Amino acid sequence: MSEESKKEEPFDLDRLKNLIELMEKHGLTQVDLRHGNERWQLQRGPQEVMQVMPTAAIPAPVAPAATAPVPTEAAPAVPDDGSIEITSPTVGTFYNAPSPDEPDFVSVGSKVKPDTIVCIVEAMKVFNQIPAEVSGEIIKVLVKNGDPVEYGQPLFKVKPV
């Protein structure tokens, strides 16, 4: 069985290739997958640097061997409608502008690149500027200025380009 031979590889190159294609297709810059003792972290930066970091030696899974890796709460997330969600990396308060008297970072219709700052999430007076991490167009702002946000909470919907 081909699946058996794959278990002995350090990682599955076909699956890696598929993942990279999916990331490119949806404009994702970061993917963090866990399955049992296996963890894959892939990052596509501006220089298209990719990293694969299995966290430990991978024991042969007992069963079932062919299930897909389970995505964790990594930003951005992909909802069913093909859009991408930008999520909050921490708990805190959402701010849509650098300060109360300045214009919003982005609004519906804004074009964003991975390094475009879309908002600030503040917790305990740490003002964390959040980059889009995707390329596309903001199609929905899911929270209001001053709203409390949770870790992993979707903040924006982006239509990827």
Add this chain to the structure above:
Amino acid sequence: MMSDLPQNPSFQFDLAKIHSSPLLNCVDFNSELDSTNNRALELSKDSSIKTPCLVLTPKQNAGRGRGVNQWWSSEGSLTFSLIINPRDLNLSVETWPKISLTAGLAVCETVRALNHDLSLGLKWPNDVFLNGKKLSGLLIETAQNQPERLVIGIGININNSLKNAPEEIRAIATSLTDEINQNLDMTDFLLNLIHQLLEAWKSLTIAESMVIESWRRYCILTDRKITVTTGTEQLSGDCLGIADDGALLIKSEAGTQSIYSGVIDQFI
């Protein structure tokens, strides 16, 4: 230009000593700045800047606080920003709020080490109070597109007497010189504080519970009635101190709530 520097020796820094400190890998001294955080954020765009990097000025004209708040500074106050790489300190994004709590704690420890039997306290998340008045404020910001850079802005009233400050300032703020009736060596205080900060952040990764315990000993809000504005909402209740994750705990009729972001409007 030297002529722009303060003439009073109590307001001057020993730049040679600061430059030779093993604590710092970069020093950016400016005779005058609008805000050390603005300058530090600008410098952080350059990924080749070595950290920890100190941005220092004896004269800050428009120090920023939360939102539209401004830091009232005059000659003799210590205003600086430190650029750090949280990865060097093994601090993940989730722990960044604790960097903020810990910074206030480091200011307390540095003042306590002066051995002047002062009544020090922390108002969540990181305001330092001395004898019931504000001594120090901190503001932490991320550098745009440089996830490996955090800018910690600190303002402390050291040798700037507030005796001639407006009444509304004197009612709520104080300076070390006003409390201990002597001027301090600004350079020694600064380097001691940077040492405390770096040690405290290292402790976060190895003894976080001890850091939180230390913080609790300084908390001035515990067991007091407080009012907090969180985003668009205002909450009132009894403060139960801080949780293990650093959140402020408020007990009201609605139950006990954990606050991660908010401004303390009142505490009695």
